Amino acid sequence: QQQVKQSPQSLIVQKGGIPIINCAYENTAFDYFPWYQQFPGKGPALLIAIRPDVSEKKEGRFTISFNKSAKQFSLHIMDSQPGDSATYFCAAQASGYALNFGKGTSLLVTP
């Protein structure tokens, strides 16, 4: 069963737009929530991660918003660029266990 549900499956935005990708989970034991970025032919690379003791984390143009009560978290990409076009995966992990990944969101940023 999919422990992390990710939406949308695909997303198209214009350059400068703010794509938002959402994830939801059920397991309250999860305590680490990373986002990975994957380009074609490459392995996923960690983009940004958050723990449930904070509600928001920013790194450059990337922001994670975390809602512990709703068991949801989202990725926002500010001032998106064509180079941000990639597949984005959210994940969740309970300490001592493996990462559980969402199914991914294919993002296309048009010029």
Place this chain on the structure above:
Amino acid sequence: GAGVSQSPSNKVTEKGKDVELRCDPISGHTALYWYRQSLGQGLEFLIYFQGNSAPDKSGLPSDRFSAERTGGSVSTLTIQRTQQEDSAVYLCASSPAWGTDTQYFGPGTRLTVL
């Protein structure tokens, strides 16, 4: 230093054959993970090694799948009697230690079973 490397990058095999996929983790990383990425299915955990501890095999889909890690470094994932549904990209990742540390992924091996 070098990142995680995997070989071969592509493997085409016939149904029923055995295949071996190799992973070289980042030097000094004690934790090593195998994942399978199927089209539209995200990344599926297969197996995890941490130091000299017994591996966590809870994600292996069947007894046709096995993995070993020699000398705490290189790992080999073996799939016996391959089936068409085994076709996927097999990703290896390593991290400095178990727990919620960053996992560094290799480029993957694309396996196609005809």
